[in-house]
Amino acid sequence: QDAKAGRVKASAQCAVCHGSNGMSQLPTAPNLAGQVDIYLAKALEDFRAGRRENEMMSVVAKGLSDADIANLAAWYASIPITVGTPP
Amino acid sequence: QDAKAGRVKASAQCAVCHGSNGMSQLPTAPNLAGQVDIYLAKALEDFRAGRRENEMMSVVAKGLSDADIANLAAWYASIPITVGTPP
Numbered sequence: 399q400d401a402k403a404g405r406v407k408a409s410a411q412c413a414v415c416h417g418s419n420g421m422s423q424l425p426t427a428p429n430l431a432g433q434v435d436i437y438l439a440k441a442l443e444d445f446r447a448g449r450r451e452n453e454m455m456s457v458v459a460k461g462l463s464d465a466d467i468a469n470l471a472a473w474y475a476s477i478p479i480t481v482g483t484p485p
Numbered sequence: 486q487d488a489k490a491g492r493v494k495a496s497a498q499c500a501v502c503h504g505s506n507g508m509s510q511l512p513t514a515p516n517l518a519g520q521v522d523i524y525l526a527k528a529l530e531d532f533r534a535g536r537r538e539n540e541m542m543s544v545v546a547k548g549l550s551d552a553d554i555a556n557l558a559a560w561y562a563s564i565p566i567t568v569g570t571p572p
Contacts, residue, residue: 425523431568436512478569481518
């Protein structure tokens with residue numbers, strides 16, 4: 399897993415919807431900052447394999463290699479988030 | 486949307502995997518703290534309708550009402566998160 403390579407890939411293909419720091423730019427796109435890497439990798443694999451469908455993600459994931467998926471998951475999981483006390 | 490009611494529902498059914506503050510307790514469960522509410526509601530609707538499948542979530546979502554889904558989404562979206570600078 400290479401978070402730096404993941405960061406480069408993300409800035410090209412993911413940041414437009416998921417934000418440069420992993421915070422969503424669209425109501426239909428989830429925040430990815432600090433997300434669990436194993437969960438992220440599975441989501442991308444599911445989109446790529448068609449086990450999970452989304453207009454945008456099904457297309458984006460088609461072009462991802464296993465290395466891309468591991469690197470993207472490592473990148474987003476590496477973004478530090480802190481949780482505050484709910485209102 | 487009633488985040489407080491969502492918090493009560495979450496503590497009963499979701500916290501075991503997603504954590505009492507929305508931070509994942511399992512490598513296969515995503516963090517939900519501060520997630521986009523529209524995205525969360527759609528995910529729960531998709532699990533409930535079978536458009537998306539997960540061993541655990543397909544079962545959990547079956548028993549959720551529309552109000553439950555709106556309240557759970559409001560609750561998790563209300564948990565404040567701050568994003569730090571990636572390493």
